[in-house]
Amino acid sequence: MLSFIIKRVGQSILVLLITGLVAFSMFTFVGDPIDNMLGQERTMEDVERLRQQLGLDQPFIVQYYRFLEQAVQGNFGVSYRQGRPVAEILLERAPATLELAAVSGIFAIVLGIALGVFTAIRRDGVAANLIMSASLIGVSLPTFLIGILLIYLFSVELGWLPSFGRGETVKIGGWSTGFLTESGLKALILPSITLGLYQMTLIMRLVRSEMLEVLRQDYIRFAKARGLSDRVINFRHALKNTMVPVITVIGLQLGSIIAFAIITETVFQWPGVGLLFINAIQFVDIPVMAAYLMLISVMFVGINLLVDILYAFIDPRLRVAA
Amino acid sequence: MTLLSVENLRVTFPSDHGPVEVVRGLSFTLGRERLGIVGESGSGKSMTGRAVMGLVAPPGRVTADRLEFEGRDLRSLPEREFRALRGPRMSMVLQDPRYSLNPVIRIGAQIEEALAVHGNLTAKDRRTRMLDALNAVRIDDPERVARLYPHEVSGGMGQRVMIAMMVVLEPALMIADEPTSALDVSVRGQVLDILDDLVKRRGMGLMLISHDLNMVARWCDRILVMYRGEVVEELGAGALHQAQHPYTRGLIASLPRLDETRDRLPVLDRSLL
Structure with a gap:
């Protein structure tokens, strides 16, 4: 088990080094930041001075090494646009994104598993079929459209919920939270549904099909032959066996909830890292883009590592194989 | 009769x-x-x-x-x-223990759960009955086997475990x-x-x-x-x-x-x- 974890951590580091290289090559290959930072009226001296100041005159390898060295310490340089350290900007924006991702993740997992189990057990019921048809909408409609539809219905027509922003936030240490105010909680509802709907329907459909598969197994028939109740059979015997593939997908989807928050944050003007990233692209603010890329890859890699370790806890057969 | x-x-x-x-x-x-x-x-x-x-x-x-x-x-x-x-x-055993035992639940717990559903024994009594059932199917070291997962036992032992799961409730018809x-x-x-x-x-x-x-x-x-x-x-x-x-x-x-x-x-x- 320990050697398995060490091996996986090693692989994770390798993946991060490679994404680091990609993130870093943006500095060299995507436009010239100097053009953006200095206006039309600049002198050659200004250009040279800034180039040296930012370390852009160094060879590629040296720049890459420096970048890694700094990145490991959480230093991603200075935003070209705002002139402030990128780490500082990211930290300021991260709570908004993480809270949004957490709420929509929980929404997707809890509702997805519950509905998946329900539609599997009552596979021929009217309600289950309605849910399955409705889930097609969640899978096929693009996120931004769902967001706009929700805004139209709940903000414009009904006026129940805010259409943009986080509402009032409370600062606790360096963390600004929207969980503690009514307007903050209200503001979370629509973006969370928008962001989580796709994942929710995906998890639901997966749980359903896995569950149907498991319910056909001999050990379910044997459990019935021993007179166990439906509740025990469905939730103790069947659900746990469906969890390995479901957790894989949940792990990947949690990563993409954070990554795809970009669209939702744009639709709802949510002041998180996704919106920051969009603004950074418009301005070719490479340090911000690189840091964002690194941040997302760290999250993906971290979550996948966690998922692999979780497998072994859920399925004892994998402990031996590992 | x-x-x-x-x-x-x-x-x-x-x-x-x-x-x-x-x-x-x-x-x-x-x-x-x-x-x-x-x-x-x-x-x-x-x-x-x-x-x-x-x-x-x-x-x-x-x-x-x-x-x-x-x-x-x-x-x-x-x-x-x-x-x-x-x-x-009445109870039933099936052909292949590899598919008929739930892979993610320990053997002892799988035997005991039927007792929990069908009787109101204390946890201690359930455990005693479970170990007795494993004994009845000639498993020498029931304490150890109870802690194993189904994939950790051989086919023959798996089949005996399945019979134990049935025997523990003492059905009249098998x-x-x-x-x-x-x-x-x-x-x-x-x-x-x-x-x-x-x-x-x-x-x-x-x-x-x-x-x-x-x-x-x-x-x-x-x-x-x-x-x-x-x-x-x-x-x-x-x-x-x-x-x-x-x-x-x-x-x-x-x-x-x-x-x-x-x-x-x-x-x-x-x-x-």
Whole structure:
């Protein structure tokens, strides 16, 4: 088990080094930041001075090494646009994104598993079929459209919920939270549904099909032959066996909830890292883009590592194989 | 004493070409004895077992003129009461322990859970009963085996664990659906021995479903030979050589013998049936 974890951590580091290289090559290959930072009226001296100041005159390898060295310490340089350290900007924006991702993740997992189990057990019921048809909408409609539809219905027509922003936030240490105010909680509802709907329907459909598969197994028939109740059979015997593939997908989807928050944050003007990233692209603010890329890859890699370790806890057969 | 009496049992499944009867008018009675049901794949022997247990899943349909277990009519029994019978009164073991034991639950916990559902024993009593059941199927080190997961035991031990899961509730009727087909010849005898012991010592009734004509003939008190959903022959123990029906005779003829003199074994000729 320990050697398995060490091996996986090693692989994770390798993946991060490679994404680091990609993130870093943006500095060299995507436009010239100097053009953006200095206006039309600049002198050659200004250009040279800034180039040296930012370390852009160094060879590629040296720049890459420096970048890694700094990145490991959480230093991603200075935003070209705002002139402030990128780490500082990211930290300021991260709570908004993480809270949004957490709420929509929980929404997707809890509702997805519950509905998946329900539609599997009552596979021929009217309600289950309605849910399955409705889930097609969640899978096929693009996120931004769902967001706009929700805004139209709940903000414009009904006026129940805010259409943009986080509402009032409370600062606790360096963390600004929207969980503690009514307007903050209200503001979370629509973006969370928008962001989580796709994942929710995906998890639901997966749980359903896995569950149907498991319910056909001999050990379910044997459990019935021993007179166990439906509740025990469905939730103790069947659900746990469906969890390995479901957790894989949940792990990947949690990563993409954070990554795809970009669209939702744009639709709802949510002041998180996704919106920051969009603004950074418009301005070719490479340090911000690189840091964002690194941040997302760290999250993906971290979550996948966690998922692999979780497998072994859920399925004892994998402990031996590992 | 009669445990189970079945008259004109029929199991029907719908298909694209109209309903298909997989069990066609089966009748038998079972006391505290070993009844063997033999037949080829698709002869309806497993479906008979499932029908008795009330485990034929829709869209399959079970009808019978009589289906009585311990004097209770199973045909009109509500699912709730039927479930209370399954486990404590009648139980079933399946062919392959690799698929019939839940891979993510420890063996001890899997044995105990039936006790939790069907009785109100304390956790300590449940544990004692669980260890007793493992002992009853001749597992030497029940404490250790109880902590294992199903994939950590051999096929023979898995089959014994499955029998223990059944025995722990002490049912009156056991249905063993191909209990030895997935096992090595060497552990087969052991498993049969244990089943035999349960019938004799605890007075259980056993329905042994198998395709192994020789084994069933050697080991059961009575044999039903099934073909295409019907009983074609009923034989007493050791009376296999007296079989009359061409299907049974054809099967027996196709078995190799120790003192074999034939160059080619005859193949079952279905045109005679």
